[in-house]
Amino acid sequence: MKILLLGAAACITALILSAWLMTFAKWFPIKSVDRFVVDYKTMIRAHVDYALMAVFGLGFYGIGVELPVIACWCLAIGGFSNPTVFTIAAFDPNFWNKKIWKAYTALSFVVTTVGFMWITWAIVQFALS
Numbered sequence: 430m431k432i433l434l435l436g437a438a439a440c441i442t443a444l445i446l447s448a449w450l451m452t453f454a455k456w457f458p459i460k461s462v463d464r465f466v467v468d469y470k471t472m473i474r475a476h477v478d479y480a481l482m483a484v485f486g487l488g489f490y491g492i493g494v495e496l497p498v499i500a501c502w503c504l505a506i507g508g509f510s511n512p513t514v515f516t517i518a519a520f521d522p523n524f525w526n527k528k529i530w531k532a533y534t535a536l537s538f539v540v541t542t543v544g545f546m547w548i549t550w551a552i553v554q555f556a557l558s
Contacts, residue, residue, distance in 0.1 A: 430496055436505025437486035440512070444479040447472060447516065468519045475515035482508035489548055494555045500547035507541025 451473070454466050466472055486508055489496060514534045518524035525531075 430490055430498065430501050432498070432501045432505045433486040433490040433496075436508050437483040437490070439505075439509050440479045440483035440486065443509070443512065443516070444476060444483065447476045447479065451476070466519055467522045471515050472519035475512045475519060478512035478515060479509075482512060485545075492552070494552055496548050496551050500544050500551065503540050503544030504548060505544075507537055507539075507544050510537040511541045513537070 450466065451469060454469075486505060489501075489504065510533075514530075514537055517530065517533075521527070521530070
């Protein structure tokens with residue numbers, strides 16, 4: 430279950446990095462950065478999603494229910510890769526048209542969903558026992 434903590438730490442790190450990137454890009458225009466971040470709205474979505482996924486990982490770890498290890502891995506991996514979809518899209522104006530990113534997005538969503546639903550099932554079983 431400690432993988433949830435590592436996943437949360439990765440999301441928190443990405444959260445802080447994206448905050449600094451957006452701050453520098455807006456307050457201190459740097460042409461080399463500004464030409465890469467093409468969609469700040471999508472970058473903000475990534476930023477918020479990293480925060481949410483970190484909170485979920487910490488919350489699931491802290492509830493005191495023994496959770497399936499593979500489900501925790503799915504949540505940690507999906508919890509990081511899911512917001513990364515938005516991070517990549519913020520840098521690539523044609524993101525949503527490329528098959529590689531469609532496949533990455535679909536895989537990320539599947540892994541994230543499996544993790545969340547499996548953990549949810551474990552919590553429901555614990556609550557009903």
